[in-house]
Amino acid sequence: MIGILCATAEELAALQARLSLGLEPTTHGPTHVWTGAHHGEGLVLAQAGIGKVNAAAAATLLLSAFDAKTLIFCGVAGGLDPALPVGALLLADALAIHDYGVMAGGRLTSTASGVIPLGAPALERPQPVPAQVVAVLTRLAARIGPRAEHPVRLGGVITADYFLNCAATRADLFARFAAQAIDMESGAVAQVAAAWATPLYVIRTLSDLAGEESHLTYPQMAQMAADNAALAVVELLALLAEMDAGRFAP
Numbered sequence: 001m002i003g004i005l006c007a008t009a010e011e012l013a014a015l016q017a018r019l020s021l022g023l024e025p026t027t028h029g030p031t032h033v034w035t036g037a038h039h040g041e042g043l044v045l046a047q048a049g050i051g052k053v054n055a056a057a058a059a060t061l062l063l064s065a066f067d068a069k070t071l072i073f074c075g076v077a078g079g080l081d082p083a084l085p086v087g088a089l090l091l092a093d094a095l096a097i098h099d100y101g102v103m104a105g106g107r108l109t110s111t112a113s114g115v116i117p118l119g120a121p122a123l124e125r126p127q128p129v130p131a132q133v134v135a136v137l138t139r140l141a142a143r144i145g146p147r148a149e150h151p152v153r154l155g156g157v158i159t160a161d162y163f164l165n166c167a168a169t170r171a172d173l174f175a176r177f178a179a180q181a182i183d184m185e186s187g188a189v190a191q192v193a194a195a196w197a198t199p200l201y202v203i204r205t206l207s208d209l210a211g212e213e214s215h216l217t218y219p220q221m222a223q224m225a226a227d228n229a230a231l232a233v234v235e236l237l238a239l240l241a242e243m244d245a246g247r248f249a250p
Contacts, residue, residue, distance in 0.1 A: 001042040002240065003068030004233065005058055006226075007185055011075040012047045014230035021045055028065065031058045035066075039241035044068060048185065051161050052097065055185035059192040070240065071200045073189050074233045076207035076225040077157060077181040078164050080174040084206060087150035089228055090181050091137040092202035094126035094156035097187035098177060113191055126156035126179050129190070133199050136239060144235050150205075150228070155180030157204060159187030170209070181206060201236055205229040 004019075006012050021036035021043065031054075034045045044066045048058030055073070062068040077090065084090070097113040101123065110123040128134075137154055145152040156179035164170060164182050173182065186202045193200035205225035 001044060001066055001068045002038075002070045002072065002237070003059075003062035003066060004043065004045045004072045004074060005048050005055065005062070005185075005189060006045075006073070006075050007048055007050045007055070008075065008226070009047075010226040011229070012045075014226040015045060015074060015233065018230050018234050019043060019045065028061050029057070030054060031061055033061070033066070038237050041237070041241060041244070043237075051184050052159065052188035056188040056192050059189045063192070063196045063198060069198065071189065071193050071198055072233055072236065073186055073200065073202045074229045075183070075185075075204060076229065077183040077186075077204035078170075079180070079206040079209045080158075080170055080177075080182055081155070081180040082174070082209075084151060084153070084155075084180055086206050086209060087224065087228065088206045089144070089148060089150060089152040089232055090157065090204045090206065091141055091152070091154050091232075092129065092157045092186060092204065093134050093137060093154040094128050094179070095187050095190040095200075095202060096123055096126035096156075096158050096177070096179075097160070097191070098123065098158040098173070098182075099160040099162070113187065123177075125177055126158055127190075129202075130199065133201060136236070136243070137201065140232065140236055140239055143239070144232060148228075152232075153180075157181045157183055157186050157202060159183055159185060203229050203232045203236065205232075 025032040111120040207225035
């Protein structure tokens with residue numbers, strides 16, 4: 001069983017348009033879940049809602065109640081890297097929550113999430129995902145890159161419980177963490193997936209550039225970004241099916 005998660009209505013609609021899923025969801029607390037199949041593999045799709053708490057709860061649900069063996073998180077993100085435009089497709093090879101740590105002297109020192117922050121090393125970069133996941137994402141980028149209208153690349157994603165609409169903070173975060181994008185869910189799902197020893201593939205399309213006009217560009221670009229990310233999920237599912245059939249060994 002492959003579990004797919006998204007946060008928003010636009011992301012959900014883009015996935016439903018491309019996957020064979022039941023029409024009516026089941027509801028588990030705040031999480032709506034659809035089931036189906038793709039390439040003969042069982043699928044379960046959850047609209048988690050926005051933010052780390054919703055994402056972690058939905059990921060745990062798919063792992064515990066639906067026995068998902070692989071997780072995919074798909075959707076949109078804000079860009080941090082000035083070299084990447086709106087519409088760029090980012091396949092996460094490193095993930096971290098950055099608003100967790102120690103607040104002192106008027107500044108947050110980020111640490112790895114889930115550890116006691118006092119005395120913990122400062123978080124300097126998102127944490128690399130497993131090598132097997134990187135191998136699949138590298139293959140995915142090579143497959144879809146030549147056909148994509150926007151850049152496709154591997155890169156880091158940091159997560160926080162806020163929508164970034166500040167150019168100064170964007171520049172500071174990029175300087176501190178060298179991550180390509182920021183979102184509100186992926187780091188939390190990564191923490192849950194690691195606890196369950198489950199591979200996680202994060203696919204994000206940049207819907208805005210996380211600056212002072214993000215609140216203006218996001219509504220205009222969210223559907224396009226969600227569509228691009230959903231297309232990449234379909235290609236990823238094909239790759240995973242090839243792996244199961246022994247036609248591709250990462």
